[in-house]
Amino acid sequence: MEHIRTPKVENVRLVDRVSCKKAALGTLYLTATHVIFVENSPDTRKETWILHSQISTIEKQATTATGCPLLIRCKNFQIVQLVIPQERDCHDVYISLMRLARPVKYEELYCFSFNPKLDKEEREQGWLLIDLSEEYERMGLPDNYWQLSDVNRDYRVCDSYPTDLYVPKSATAHIIVGSSKFRSRRRFPALSYYCKESHASICRSSQPLSGFSARCLEDEQMLQAIRKANPGSDFIYVVDTRPKLNAMANRAAGKGYENEDNYSNIKFQFIGIENIHVMRNSLQKMLEVCELKSPSMSDFLWGLENSGWLRHIKAIMDAGIFIAKAVSEEGASVLVHCSDGWDRTAQVCSVASLLLDPYYRTVKGFMVLIEKDWIAFGHKFNHRYGNLDGDPKEISPVIDQFIECVWQLTELFPCAFEFNERFLIHIQHHVYSCQFGNFLCNSQKERRELKIQERTYSLWSHLWKNRADYLNPLFRADHSQMQGSLHLPTAPCNFTYKFWSGMYNRFEKGLHPRQSVTDYLMAVKEESQQLEEELEALQGRLEKIQEVHFNGTKVKGKHSEPSKPSGFSTSDNSTANTPQDYSGNMKSFPSRSPSQGDEDSALILTQDNLKSSDPDLSVNSDQESGVEDLSCRSPSGGEHAPSEDSGKDRDSDEAVFLTA
């Protein structure tokens, strides 16, 4: 609390970035965890909540006649512009937020105060939902070739690795420790994914400390052991996900990459994914494009191209595809590394796993995948996403890129994923929100020391509880797209990957399709389910009555066949002579008019006291009903929204008409 210089400022205006005219007047509150703006307008009292941990930058702009503008950019790509009447208040808010947005201790983070009103037992249960030992079991481990190693017990060998790791049976502790000494930050080769049918595996590590000529017998034995653990293949791929130039530069620092001559039967391959600094700048450039006011088509496309973002996405996908193909088509094992093996390696291993194994395309499986390849293997969440104040050069959208790769795949394979876009967006949100303990710290070791599981809640159980909101209606477990690997076109074309406006412009609702096919189909499915139940109930009642009749009078001959309520059979001839009067008596079912669908779905989460846990949704629940009013981004390019414009002046309109 000591950081809040002023807890409340009145007569603040929230500027709508889409239409400059509609600034809402309201009161700004600073709390220990959120910035809250409450509109004065008595009809709406619309609230905008921003978590301190979501704040990326705060910019105080030049004071104008109307007040002092404050621009807040968030890590979930929301941009809020406030105008505060008094310069002094603005300064206080600015100074307070500068401090609140940059906590220095973990204890300051939201997850330590967030209380979703669950008891201790529920919280503990929540943490048990995702269990990696179950996951390794699912993969068929341990088996004749792989075993659980206790070499990293108490993080003795590698402090950024988890304690429980699978390694080839033939890799002795001596080999592992030897190999770890020859690898950056001692991140020795360990199992990430295992295909029990073919015995092909994906292993991950950091770069070898080979320099120009150094060798390590144990490391060579380690790779040999990985190869031997796959009797179906006489070589392994070693994939260095860096550009070749970067890897070569590392040799001068005593690091580098595997020399094919020193390792027996490896096939070495570079796949050029750029480093975190390039990615950070690329995102920055793309966000500048997203932020442009009324950009022309050329501004947008040029900006997007110059940002290089989609090229980077493609590089990550290409690496994932290469590995997935090696495993599924060649039955070969692959060792993946980059420099430290916690950024690009995590991206690439998880993309490959997602392509290979349908399990990871389910809601639960996807949580497991993130838990395994990102959380357990020591992806540095704290550094990358700036949860605590730290070196800005460490920040980079690494998991954002992975999440986008998944979205790109859902666009290419609409029936293959159990979850929908909203699921991905919410996971991205919570990587930054610090509301749940899952993504805290930089390693499992740090999390254990902080006793995260005893002091915070798990995101996974929260998402799982609300999974109905995250389902893809087109998903069917028995669908062909759900069987086995996803096969991308052999020559992935340049136009395969698209700009994800649902993520990067997600708070500019006017830019998105006004009607959601996903929500519509979910409502239809829900209604179908209710109909199935009603059908069964009706059949039961009918049979009873008919029985009575049968016993009593023996008149009524027409009896309904006990048709199965589930299944798609149309053979029931009763459907043929149905008059078209479905509409009349269906009132009891949830409305699924497309003009309202958008809003309904947003309310599902906001109503059940979860306002604070999904603030991104509550922000949007203000939408007026009706497509018309939800409408638009104005035709004149965003200067002017034609809804609610009854009282506006003519001149400015014309100016708008004439601009473009």
Next chain:
Amino acid sequence: MEFAELIKTPRVDNVVLHRPFYPAVEGTLCLTGHHLILSSRQDNTEELWLLHSNIDAIDKRFVGSLGTIIIKCKDFRIIQLDIPGMEECLNIASSIEALSTLDSVTLMYPFFYRPMFEVIEDGWHSFLPEQEFELYSSATSEWRLSYVNKEFAVCPSYPPIVIVPKSVDDEALRKVAAFRHGGRFPVLSYYHKKNGMVIMRSGQPLTGTNGRRCKEDEKLINATLRAGKRGYIIDTRSLNVAQQARAKGGGFEQEAHYPQWRRIHKSIERYHVLQESLIKLVEACNEQTHNMDRWLGKLEASNWLTHIKEILTTACLAAQCIDREGASVLIHGTEGTDSTLQVTSLAQIILEPRSRTIRGFEALIEREWLQAGHPFQQRCAQSAYCNSKQKWEAPVFLLFLDCVWQILRQFPCSFEFNEHFLIMLFEHAYASQFGTFLGNNESERCKLKLQQKTMSLWSWVNRPSELSKFTNPLFEANNLVIWPSVAPQSLHLWEGIFLRWSRSSKYLDEAYEEMVNIIEYNKELQAKVNILRRQLAELETDDGLRESP
């Protein structure tokens, strides 16, 4: 028979066909007067059945005695035929070239086509102007049908029947026609029932350099304004272009003479600019490189989406004037046959729920494109692969369909038709067995006697079996005005058209099927539940009757 002279080699064996998504197949190539047919001998089925009029350009290559013909179609597909024998190959190539560029319209396939289906409703009579007018006449008495153009004497590109203000007589119309480009005097395009505002369209006024004026013209368009109300004139050309037009006798409405109207200039491109844009876009889409960045650059350089944005923005502006400002609108460019029609028809898609139904959309195309005199034959003579650079070719109609697709994408539940419907219209505008898109205006269609000699596209489309393919399963009538976003983030490349032959749509098709399944299953359940409810109700009333006495 003329065609026989053009076909030097009617049949070649052992021809290998390569085309997108199918394995190469060997078979016999046959040329007929209107089709190129390749049938494979293995299973004796027709593998390819291509209209000559669908062929946009051909290339030929030789390696030894093996000739290769690359056929580039107006629907952007590229087909390759490997033909053994140089002479055969040359003969085939020259025949295709001749047959795909026949001069006379009456030699086109629609004049020879004999439908294999039963005509339920003759499409030539599906959308009569009188019927369309009836939809308005119930709401307003301020408009009338005029037959002043019965003999196409007043305006050669207008239909015989047009809707004009009731207070303006035919004599005045003749005078106005003399003052407007191509005789295209202002006529009613759309009447907004909600507030009585209208969209009119016309050709440019012929003011010339010395500022000619026409009292009847002023009176005509003023007659559409309510007392004390102002209207908007949307000129689809930039002010600069409009000013230049004066030197050639054209021009725009001067404020001094039209004080009740506010003029807005937008800049929608025409003719070769659009054609070049299409050529560049299709070239970029066909390029199979792996370089992501160059792709975005090429997409940008084609300017296609810039045109889409400009057209949609202007249409939204017109709709905004009508629905939000409560002001009537007159729209024109130069001739009033291209960008004008894009804008008037898209504004109706936005404003008028009926135009988002299948029937309503067909009526819109009939009214705002065919009857309104969009020169389909000139504009659609060639497509993206032609090198001829004819002045008259331009993908004006395709841009319109693309804009409709953009709105459909943003409002997926508000249209009765689906993407396939739009693609089908694109195909038939460029090459068809039906007469609907032949000719450049009603006058030409009349002379060609299309109604008697050819079949209407609508006769085929509006049969239940065809309609089911074009119906959007998500459709729920939406009576609101739908405002699309025109931000670059909201406008997308129409993959269904432009990437149709370069990427497989297998997974997207599966998703569509699954969507249909979900909705069909729901309907089935509803029907079953209704039956049971009724049975129960009957039984229960029977019980009631039995028990009550």
